[in-house]
Amino acid sequence: MDWIYFGNGYFIWNLLGAGIFGFVINPPIALYYMQGLNTTPLHGHTAMFGVYGMLGMGLMLFVLRDMDLKSEWKEKPIRIAFWSLNIGLLLMALLSLLPVGLAQTVASVKHGLWYARSAEFLGPPAMETLRWLRAIGDTVFAVGAVYLAWFIFGLKGGWAIKE
Numbered sequence: 001m002d003w004i005y006f007g008n009g010y011f012i013w014n015l016l017g018a019g020i021f022g023f024v025i026n027p028p029i030a031l032y033y034m035q036g037l038n039t040t041p042l043h044g045h046t047a048m049f050g051v052y053g054m055l056g057m058g059l060m061l062f063v064l065r066d067m068d069l070k071s072e073w074k075e076k077p078i079r080i081a082f083w084s085l086n087i088g089l090l091l092m093a094l095l096s097l098l099p100v101g102l103a104q105t106v107a108s109v110k111h112g113l114w115y116a117r118s119a120e121f122l123g124p125p126a127m128e129t130l131r132w133l134r135a136i137g138d139t140v141f142a143v144g145a146v147y148l149a150w151f152i153f154g155l156k157g158g159w160a161i162k163e
């Protein structure tokens with residue numbers, strides 16, 4: 001029943017990605033200073049993939065399960081995919097997009113939006129490291145995507161089904 005995780009994961013992202021990260025950037029004063037900073041992809045990824053990506057994968061697995069009720073699935077790859085995709089997304093958000101977005105917000109309030117988006121601000125080594133830290137979450141996320149694809153093809157190829 002691990003596939004049901006996907007149908008539930010989106011509750012969390014609805015709360016965090018759409019709810020919290022969305023409302024943080026939504027008030028007029030926030031939009032005045034924060035429009036188009038890294039807080040925007042922070043909200044965009046966690047709300048869009050977090051909510052509708054998870055929901056879509058949950059529905060896909062639900063339909064696949066219903067198409068062949070007799071065979072028993074080897075569910076381990078789904079579990080690995082679910083946790084990798086979720087942990088990867090969370091790491092992408094917390095290690096990189098959120099800190100860069102908050103640093104940009106401070107810079108925008110102090111000096112202006114132009115400065116927060118400039119190479120002058122984003123270029124120095126500390127900011128470059130923060131931007132590259134995203135690769136950790138992205139990699140964990142990619143592992144999850146590969147596992148899910150491997151599982152789906154395995155339903156047709158036979159390697160995802162118990163003898």
Ligand code: HEM
Nearest residue numbers: 018019022023025026034035036037040043044047048051
């Ligand atoms: C599941 C629901 C949601 C999804 C899928 C979603 C998705 C997105 C995406 C993909 C963007 C980026 C658009 C772009 O870069 O052009 C965005 C921007 C934005 N979202 Fe959401 N969102 C959701 C809910 C919310 C909520 C609940 C709020 C606030 C109450 C909100 C407020 C905003 C704001 C203010 C922007 C513009 C940010 C900017 O221009 O810098 N969103 N949203």
